[in-house]
Amino acid sequence: MKTRDRIIQSGLQLFNEHSERLVTTNHIAANLGISPGNLYYHFRNKEEIIRDIFTEYRDYMSKRLQAPMAAEVTSDFLSNYLDAVFDTLWRYRFLFYDLPGFVERDPKLAELHHDFQRDVIVPSLIRIHHQLSGLGWFNWPSEDLIGVVLNAQVISNNWFSFERALRPNTPITEAACKRAIGQVLIAMRPYVTSQYRLQFEAIYERFRYDYQDLLAGSDVPKA
Amino acid sequence: MKTRDRIIQSGLQLFNEHSERLVTTNHIAANLGISPGNLYYHFRNKEEIIRDIFTEYRDYMSKRLQAPMAAEVTSDFLSNYLDAVFDTLWRYRFLFYDLPGFVERDPKLAELHHDFQRDVIVPSLIRIHHQLSGLGWFNWPSEDLIGVVLNAQVISNNWFSFERALRPNTPITEAACKRAIGQVLIAMRPYVTSQYRLQFEAIYERFRYDYQDLLAGSDVPKA
Numbered sequence: 001m002k003t004r005d006r007i008i009q010s011g012l013q014l015f016n017e018h019s020e021r022l023v024t025t026n027h028i029a030a031n032l033g034i035s036p037g038n039l040y041y042h043f044r045n046k047e048e049i050i051r052d053i054f055t056e057y058r059d060y061m062s063k064r065l066q067a068p069m070a071a072e073v074t075s076d077f078l079s080n081y082l083d084a085v086f087d088t089l090w091r092y093r094f095l096f097y098d099l100p101g102f103v104e105r106d107p108k109l110a111e112l113h114h115d116f117q118r119d120v121i122v123p124s125l126i127r128i129h130h131q132l133s134g135l136g137w138f139n140w141p142s143e144d145l146i147g148v149v150l151n152a153q154v155i156s157n158n159w160f161s162f163e164r165a166l167r168p169n170t171p172i173t174e175a176a177c178k179r180a181i182g183q184v185l186i187a188m189r190p191y192v193t194s195q196y197r198l199q200f201e202a203i204y205e206r207f208r209y210d211y212q213d214l215l216a217g218s219d220v221p222k223a
Numbered sequence: 224m225k226t227r228d229r230i231i232q233s234g235l236q237l238f239n240e241h242s243e244r245l246v247t248t249n250h251i252a253a254n255l256g257i258s259p260g261n262l263y264y265h266f267r268n269k270e271e272i273i274r275d276i277f278t279e280y281r282d283y284m285s286k287r288l289q290a291p292m293a294a295e296v297t298s299d300f301l302s303n304y305l306d307a308v309f310d311t312l313w314r315y316r317f318l319f320y321d322l323p324g325f326v327e328r329d330p331k332l333a334e335l336h337h338d339f340q341r342d343v344i345v346p347s348l349i350r351i352h353h354q355l356s357g358l359g360w361f362n363w364p365s366e367d368l369i370g371v372v373l374n375a376q377v378i379s380n381n382w383f384s385f386e387r388a389l390r391p392n393t394p395i396t397e398a399a400c401k402r403a404i405g406q407v408l409i410a411m412r413p414y415v416t417s418q419y420r421l422q423f424e425a426i427y428e429r430f431r432y433d434y435q436d437l438l439a440g441s442d443v444p445k446a
Binding site: 019021097098099100101103104105107110111113114117118122144146147148150151153154155157158159161162164165166167168182183186187189190191211215 | 242244320321322323324326327328330333334336337340341345367369370371373374376377378380381382384385387388389390391405406409410412413414434438
């Protein structure tokens with residue numbers, strides 16, 4: 001692997017494990033066993049590394065979002081699709097520890113993120129929702145569709161930071177990824193047609209979770 | 224007004240207008256026409272000012288969340304309640320430009336935020352949802368209630384940062400607050416009972432909006 005790519009992979013690994021704020025370019029160089037000077041030959045600063053990781057994330061996600069949907073969406077297809085989103089969230093998880101902060105601090109990243117949201121994420125999600133609806137899975141009032149899609153996007157982009165706020169000092173695990181997908185499925189669940197109810201529930205079952213650990217210590221009132 | 228309180232109010236105003244990152248304690252002192260030394264007599268740094276604003280927000284919100292609900296929830300009551308949330312979001316809006324970032328950078332604020340979420344926000348929201356349900360407004364499967372409440376919380380906490388990412392350089396206006404509430408109502412809408420459908424729709428109408436401006440430039444596919 002080229003040094004440049006090794007720097008990106010090492011940065012991604014360290015950011016995921018420790019959060020971006022606590023990792024310097026020197027940490028990344030040390031982790032790779034290269035000199036800081038060698039790292040600076042490839043990247044002028046940490047922001048450039050983060051931008052390259054974001055670009056990688058964008059391409060990774062785009063490929064999955066734009067994959068053609070089977071003419072008949074089987075339960076397996078939808079399930080695999082959600083696994084791909086899960087996999088992407090997990091792989092690039094540090095980006096979602098504080099996405100607004102990254103965007104706020106780096107105008108170039110803000111532009112990348114904005115273009116990606118506007119040109120790929122929102123249109124792709126709406127297209128997928130239309131397709132699922134056309135295939136009989138969902139039945140939403142057309143005026144709610146965009147609102148539901150945007151909610152799904154806000155939830156998946158910010159779920160990790162929400163968990164981190166509720167449980168400080170607890171690392172984001174694959175269980176948190178599951179919960180993120182589960183929360184998106186909760187937002188879609190009321191619109192599932194009776195025809196696909198059982199298939200949807202089987203998928204939801206894979207991502208649902210007990211809220212006990214997340215809300216431990218919280219005096220949650222019973223019904 | 225005491226100097227200490229004037230500093231808090233001036234900080235809140237400047238953070239709301241320009242975002243916290245761009246405002247220094249010197250800006251706050253200059254805005255008040257006091258010396259930096261006078262400001263430092265009251266607050267050692269910007270973090271202390273933000274923490275005091277957060278505490279003010281917490282108390283302001285708690286009072287509204289914990290207000291007893293009328294035995295019969297009229298449409299006016301629910302509407303006023305949403306207005307109070309709207310008002311709080313608007314008054315302390317800078318906190319929601321990048322809530323995860325504030326929490327990540329200041330461990331003391333993280334603790335305040337965490338305790339507030341766990342001890343007040345989540346239990347209050349669940350209690351209010353139970354009450355609304357007991358009064359016949361909503362009918363949710365009990366296993367979905369917490370999920371819906373947490374989604375509502377993630378949406379309202381992060382809606383401003385989502386809008387800021389989609390439309391950089393566009394200030395957060397009262398219209399964005401309306402949209403935040405509207406998005407929360409979309410998450411609750413599928414659970415409204417037919418008995419209260421019309422009353423709910425009348426409230427929703429006040430907060431709904433056309434997505435055209437938010438998604439301007441995005442190639443949103445038609446159904």
